Amino acid sequence: MDFSINEDQAMLQDSVAKFIANDYDFDSRQASAATDAGFSRERWTEFAELGWTAVPFAEEDGGLDGGPVELMLMMEQFGKGLVVEPFLPCIVLAGGVLKRLATSEQKAQWLAPLIDGSKLGALAYAEPQSRFDLTNVATTATRDGDGFVLNGHKAVVLNGGNADTLIVVARTSGDATDEHGISLFAVDANSGGIRRKSYPTVDARQAAEIYFDNVHVAGDQLLGDIDNGLPTLKAVVTDGIIAVAAEAVGIMQTLNGKTLEYTKSRVQFGAPIASFQALQHRMVDMFVMYEQTRSLLLHAVMMQDEDDADAARRAVAALKIQIGTEARKLGEEAVQLHGGMGVTWELDVAHYFKRLTMIDTLFGNADHHLDRYELS
Amino acid sequence: MDFSINEDQAMLQDSVAKFIANDYDFDSRQASAATDAGFSRERWTEFAELGWTAVPFAEEDGGLDGGPVELMLMMEQFGKGLVVEPFLPCIVLAGGVLKRLATSEQKAQWLAPLIDGSKLGALAYAEPQSRFDLTNVATTATRDGDGFVLNGHKAVVLNGGNADTLIVVARTSGDATDEHGISLFAVDANSGGIRRKSYPTVDARQAAEIYFDNVHVAGDQLLGDIDNGLPTLKAVVTDGIIAVAAEAVGIMQTLNGKTLEYTKSRVQFGAPIASFQALQHRMVDMFVMYEQTRSLLLHAVMMQDEDDADAARRAVAALKIQIGTEARKLGEEAVQLHGGMGVTWELDVAHYFKRLTMIDTLFGNADHHLDRYELS
């Protein structure tokens, strides 16, 4: 039993932490978020040059063989910096599908450009009616000679407006909520028949509604076996949950630090409000929430390397439940203890809080995972 | 819209309050609770002489025509005094069935002795497997000439060991959980074939397991229409919920008072602990819980006189949910703020807490009512 990280992991953690601390100040983050793309392309190129975009991929694919631990270490720092660059949609999600299913030819065509940063990707899975149910896929891909024709509407596709490459989840057989009959396709975002309405999100990311109207794709754009895309989609969503949970833990730590700092300096009724015991005990609760959440993060990450699939699935669900309850509560407390300042756009605390809150929604909120939790 | 009580009600409230304050001290309550019966027969005779046992009944039955308001006013005071006498099982439950279903002959035989205090009653409805489901009745009453034969096991019958008269819920037709086919019988507790295991409860009441082994009852011991007992049982349980909720509200107020008193006098680290803000805010929360619970009590009571049956049912469920969550929480806080003393038998607080806690269990706990709540 060992909770320590190895040297390479420590180096990675260190390099990201240094970058965030020294080169990723809040003001330029806000400036990047205010652009149409919602992030800085130069930053993204830096990420690629530093090799970060290659971390989760196999060496033979030009990657660095990183696993869940590396993902956690990076995302936690991204959380602390409130990084807006599309690491999650582009590398974890789109990249996550490609690394699992793509042939070497497909990887050369679709994955390599994501890793070197020349192209951006997105994963289009949710739909207006699906809520958080991954099996609810109404978008269809119907055979057409050697290829397929896509029709449907994908909802709130993260980075969908920026993406050059879309990984599209579509139904090739079965009924709207069958587990079987779901297939994955790599699609050029500029193909004919694709219409995109892109918009910023409340947590300063970028997303889009994407409409597929008889979009023709070639047979070699099918990723993996036909009808059998669900297991991969679930695996990728697991990566996604670990990623945003680690990001959330980074945010929690930051908010606790800023709240302590603020309450120590903020004077009311002649004393720093940090001296009021009622607030002290609430900050202690926030500290405990953070520690407990970090514990569930480590648990979920470490279970990925164990060979008990059920327990690993439970660990991820437990983590997401915790994030959707304790992390959100912590965010609300941080804002409350900041008083009026906490609800102003000017203060970074408000933006950490918004991101932390919306993370509950990604990949199914706490209620969703609690109602479906498979008790051991 | 009027929240004030009328003169008669004020007089009733006043007389019970005075009695509790002056003549019902904690030590003699403890002494009564320690007897086999678990209460004081003399007290009970006083209750009857004061007319309290007659309050919920119609004048023509020798009662005082009291309704939900009168019930609330009395039970709230009984809560403050932590009264152990069997008003709930004997008057509210057993009496509640009889006043609704019994013929004048049956009332003369079964109800009058309960009102004048010469006999004690109990309502035997729950069974080992039924949990809180009133329709789950496995005890059978099978036709036998003009009469019936009872067989079955009734669980945790309040006052069951003391009762002279048992109101027994039995199945005369249908399957174990059918709504139809449930009938009510008045039975002499000493009839042949009845075996009772009586015991004290953790909240200083008395209860019994009652086994019916071919117990013969005459046809005129059937109360109301055969197979149609459920509506009456539900109505009586509604009275029961209002009764224990009012008792709980009385207990909450008492616990809040005692907690304030204690924390103001208790010195730790050189200051009364009531001066610690963290504890102050928790006592404020307790105060708010009490006020909100009182509001739901008034709501449930007042809805009984309105003619919206669904809303009235929801009001009672809402009240029981509140009692099972907020009232229990308040009890735990009261004990916690009393520190070590709060968990000693010696201190009355412990006994208020135990009663408040067990009230959640009576007539279905908070979860039971929440899972079955009919959203408006």
Place this chain on the structure above:
Amino acid sequence: RMDLTFSQEELAFREEVRAFFANHYPEDIRTKMNRGIRLAKEDFVRWQKILHQHGYMAVNWPVEYGGTGWTPVQKYIFATEMAEANAPDVVPFGVNMVGPVIYTFGSEELKQRFLPDILESNVWWCQGYSEPGAGSDLASLKTLAVRDGDDYIINGTKTWTTLGQHADWIFVLARTNTDVARRQEGISFILCDMNTPGISVRPIITIEGGHEVNEVHFEDVRVPVANLVGEEGRGWTYGKVLLQHERTNIAGVARSKYRLARLKELARKAPDGGSALIDEPSFRAKLVRTEVDLKALEFTDLRTLAAISTGKAPGPESSILKIKGTEMQQQLDTLYMEAAGYYAMPFVPDQFSLDVSADDMVVDSTEPTTALRYFNYRKASIYGGSNEIQKNIIAKHVLGL
């Protein structure tokens, strides 16, 4: 005797009010409200003038000044019907804040000069009591009003000034005497034309990106002493009265009931090919818990109301209404956000403006800016005396701690 039913007169009054909202609430404003579109100044003014035409503007004012003189129950009925119609509240700064201070403490001259324009919504007022850094500690205010001949010269900064960008006048709490024993002394209540030289308004953008509140700066602003309300140095007392009026309907029960009812509708509706949210056990449980809590709050509110009707003044217990009322609003905001699922994420505050074509709309939900509302209303437990302050008030004045 205990009784929930309304009297014949009250029932008749309810019919009258219902008819008013049915017939006189402008369709375009109703549409904006239902679609979550921010109202323009003109919308507020037009609506308030309609209310005034029907004598519904000054709900809390005595009849002699043009108020309704309603009983607490009538006010309760009016608030309920207003919420049921989803009609906008009146902007409180004139009619509910400065108005009562003027008719209670102001001179005859001030009453005649200001009250009519407030009633007729000819003048838009904003508040000037909060200051940067003061937070819930109002008495620590630093704005100075120095006497100079027949004028005061005001210097300082006021903040959290809601809709100050529209305001014609502002009421200012300022120190006219710094040499005092208690910080609450030496404060005066002064009325000030927003067009006076030296006043500048800086927008404060709130967490959700909206411009609702402002900072108002005073630099050597000359205000005639004639604009002083009541006596010099008694401003703190006047301010407290004002804050008490801010408290009317503080629990916001009627609005919360309306929102909960709509939320349940929403949850019962299953999207094509999807399932209804109400079938999710955890969300259903939250709906039940919310309905229970709201019912409790409604009756706590009614009990306070009943106490007031019988002449008792609303005591510190009203702090319960502030705490629970805002918790309830925030709980509903949370559930709306959760109900929206992924569609809580789009940051499209203006897509519901009336001139956006359906085709350009991102979401066709009926509760559009759900997450934005959730974020914005985190303020509810902070403003008007934070809920922590409310707990201190209850601890001190109710529990005697």
Place this chain on the structure above:
Amino acid sequence: RMDLTFSQEELAFREEVRAFFANHYPEDIRTKMNRGIRLAKEDFVRWQKILHQHGYMAVNWPVEYGGTGWTPVQKYIFATEMAEANAPDVVPFGVNMVGPVIYTFGSEELKQRFLPDILESNVWWCQGYSEPGAGSDLASLKTLAVRDGDDYIINGTKTWTTLGQHADWIFVLARTNTDVARRQEGISFILCDMNTPGISVRPIITIEGGHEVNEVHFEDVRVPVANLVGEEGRGWTYGKVLLQHERTNIAGVARSKYRLARLKELARKAPDGGSALIDEPSFRAKLVRTEVDLKALEFTDLRTLAAISTGKAPGPESSILKIKGTEMQQQLDTLYMEAAGYYAMPFVPDQFSLDVSADDMVVDSTEPTTALRYFNYRKASIYGGSNEIQKNIIAKHVLGL
């Protein structure tokens, strides 16, 4: 690298421990534990002697004094297997409290005189640090030990003395010097034979009706100065070390995991003609939430463990383990009580004694005295430094407040 698996040695150790509990844990004691029957003194002593025969008695002691010298991971494995076997914990007052103080601060003579009997469970120890009215404020203790020749004369009262009715010896924190700057000074750590004249033990009945704790009165009790541990006046320091040892396995994760597993079994079992509790959405949700919280606690515990393994001392973070550990126990007690339904009510603490015939039993549940346990364990968030005190500790020493 991060890794959850045990080493080969650790796996072998686990097998050894498992085999021990399978083969040497007495059947009659196991039955009592499984049926919730209070253990007699004799049961504890017999079981501890068995543990000692196998070298498992002094888990935390260094090898030189007859301890195991185990690594933190080994201790974790042992605690887990002990819980899985539902075997009783050792009575802590001798081996986990006074023992470490004696071998750390005591003279050679004291070590030889007391340690062997503690190891062999020949002497039953009880604690004498809490005092009436002191509560969590231990340093306020009033018991006096006045030097008189070669004796101390002790006067005062100790309380919350668990199982003191069985005790042969008591360790007492008493003031040997009242003229001190800080209350923590002038306190000495003295060992005292319970048979000494002037000692009387008064039972304290706890909320659920059981006799577990006591008040111990000292009236002119003569104790030889030879029974002083370490230096006079340093008792406070020694006491803190003792309380730190009380902290071992404070989270109680292994026991809680065992109890949660049993609770889930219980909830999945439907009574004849009834339905299974796990099908009730609210109860199911509580089970899930409890499993999540317990997993979090387990890993927080393991992280502390790992920190200790790498040489770090258990810091004030261990206050988290006390808070969350006791909350978890109480949460489980609550769920057991709720699961019992009406059968939580019978007050029949003794009906499960082995000689009660099944026919006389009221309940045939496997978790008998559920409500009693719930009531009794409200103490968990109060003793050992109340959870409020733990929060103060975290606020001060972790958050720097």
